[in-house]
Amino acid sequence: MDYLESLRARNQVRERVLDLLRNNGYLMTETSYFEDYDDFIKFSGRTPKEKTVKVINNLGNIEILRPDITFNIVKSIADKYDGSPMKLFYDSVVFENGESSILEKRQMGAEYIGNMSIEADLEMIHIAKDILRPLGQTIIVIGHTKYLEGLLKGILDIEVKRTIKEIIYNKQPQQLNELLLSVDIEEEIKDKLRYLVSVKTFDADELSSGYMNADMKIALSEMTYLQSQLKERVSFDLSLLSKFEYYDGVIFKGYYKGMNRPLIRGGRYDKLSRMFNKEMPAVGFSLEFDDLRRISC
Secondary structure (H helix, E strand, O other): OOHHHHHHHHHHHHHHHHHHHHHOOOEEOOOOOEEEHHHHHHHOOOOOHHHOEEEEOOOOOEEEEOOOOHHHHHHHHOOOOOOOOEEEEEEEEEEEEOOOOEEEEEEEEEEEEOOOOHHHHHHHHHHHHHHHHHHOOEEEEEEEHHHHHHHHOOOOOHHHHHHHHHHHHOOOHHHHHHHHHHOOOOHHHHHHHHHHHHOOOOOHHHHOOOOOOHHHHHHHHHHHHHHHHOOOOEEEOOOOOOOOOOOOOEEEEEEEOOOOOOOEEEEEOOOHHHHHOOOOOEEEEEEEHHHHHHHHO
16 A cells, blocks of 8 residues: 555544544544643553653653543643533544653544533443444443442452452452452452452343442443443443543443454543542543554555
8 A cells, every 4th residue: 555545544534533523513622732740640540650751841840741631631621611511522642652762642532521421421432333333343341430449448458459450450360369368358349359350241130239339339220221222242341440540430442353452442530620620520532543544444
């Protein structure tokens, strides 16, 4: 494929995604390439600090070239938000330290701000499915952070909680079992944690038995609703976690056959705006455009 043909194919993929977002009522937004290092680290979750590209501003403060655009969007519109729903999308780049150079990765994505209903989550998942549909063999995996967070409320040791989440994020059932044998936790909680990392299907009845609290009930209710609305190319997994800690509800990842990393990742992040003294419910996703383009072309 020569350069012009490659460029034409790339533009066709890009325009297909942009048209899909515009047709669903989303407007393009632009934000700064820079983020305050300390602010971002509070919500960076599992993003390795050494992967962030750091710079020093003229005041001597550390900033980073953004590794994530959602955080930047919330920060930029917090003081402008008046409670009205906002549908935004972006088409830009994020940055990461590679082995020998700084990597620029093109990301596209959408954010639905000001709507706290499960229908907004459903809309995001439908758009993600529509983006992936032309690729053929894809699947959206859906989870809910409130189930695991609710379950972990029964554990007082913060370090044990952190370790459990890391083990579950990395899908390591043997390591989880070894840890649970060595810590003092209610047996019902241990049983549910083991079940989460071993089960391959979503069974609301099984998940609702034994230890339960309000957050876990919310998660099961919303997952059950989504399951009733989404019939194909989806699976449900309450052990699903994100590398970003700001998600606090429905989360999802979209995969293409043979790829071990998601093309699309997203979810609900209602609490993130509190960092900027706002109550701003929101749900969104990011799309790894370079991966999508390689598969599509």
